[in-house]
Amino acid sequence: MGLTILLTIIMMMLLWLMIWSATVTLPYKGLIKNFPKDVQERLEPRLNKLPMSGKRIVGWVALLLILAMMIGVFIWGGLDGVKQGYSFGQLFVRFLIIGLGVKAFDIIGLDYFLLTIGLSASVLTGIGDFLLGYGVETPGKSIASQVMSNVMNLSDSQLIWGGLLGMVGLFLEGLAFFAIYRLMADAAPKYAHIYCAGIFGYIWLAPIGCHMNVGVLNIAYKNLLRLDPMLADQVGNKLLLSFSLPVWVLLIIFWAPMLVIQFKAFSKGLTPYPAYAKWFNLIIGSIPALLIAMAIGPDKPIGPAIGTMFLSFGNAFTFGGLLVILPSEDRFAAFRKSLKKDC
Secondary structure, three states: OHHHHHHHHHHHHHHHHHHHHHHHHOOOHHHHHHOOHHHHHHHHHHHHOOOOOHHHHHHHHHHHHHHHHHHHHHHHHHHHHHHOOOOHHHHHHHHHHHHHHHHHHHHHHOOOOHHHHHHHHHHHHHHHHHHHHOOOOOOOOOHHHHHOOOHHHOOHHHHHHHHHHHHHHHHHHHHHHHHHHHHHHOOOHHHHHHHHHHHHHHHHHHHHHHHHHHHHHHHHHHHHHHHOHHHHHHHHHHHHHHHHHHHHHHHHHHHHHHHHHHHHHHHOOOOOOOHHHHHOOHHHHHHHHHHHHHHHOOOOOHHHHHHHOHHHHHHHHHHHHHHHOOOOHHHHHHHHHHHHHHO
């Protein structure tokens, strides 16, 4: 079952990459039939005059490679099933789960309901954060011992599963941010481009560079502490300052503009949402988690766990709030109509 879920997630990622590649490079005019109607109306005149170029050729190559990888996923699942002695019925169930999972992602994840994926992903990331943080803190004098102050009270399984769950959750969160990008794309293309760049930075850095990195660093530091505490502090400090800190700073450089752009786009009425939607943001949503963690204190494992989850609280607040006040289709249609009048 574990491999089946993994293959399903890989197929979802490949589907998203295929759609993104086709959207950016537009290798074939017929692909726009799968886009929203307002997008088709805007793209069709451009495509009629668009010559075959290197960019579109790259798009064709990318689509073919992604298609080959999708076929490879099914071959991988089939060969593994044969190796494990699966019957025809078991193999059928595996491929059915993969197919239904991808279809559900297509129906739910690639429409406005990307917000639902974002909310679910925030919960998943929060579980990972909880596992990485659930332990009494005993900070020392070094930077490493303060940053990883509860590591000796965490099991290896906590660190491994916390890192893995957070990695998957953050990747899905990154995809879900495209729902917010789509809201502002028509009325504020410049804002949308900056926001889109931030999304790619988030997907690139947050899952592996930040979250999984924390799990790996904690395991290394924990095992070094058992051998030589002084060496553990030296190596931990070097890893934190030389590898982790630059990645965290780079993520902030990508992420901070996203928060500013999102607040400005909602407050200026550049989305179909009412202006008060600007308050559904990461900063507002993170504050309660930090206050609760401070109130509980570091001497109880639940305190550090909640404190570690503060960003997940913020993202869940963002996606959940936007879901609750999701405008009606009529409001979306009226918003698009107002844009056409302005043009």
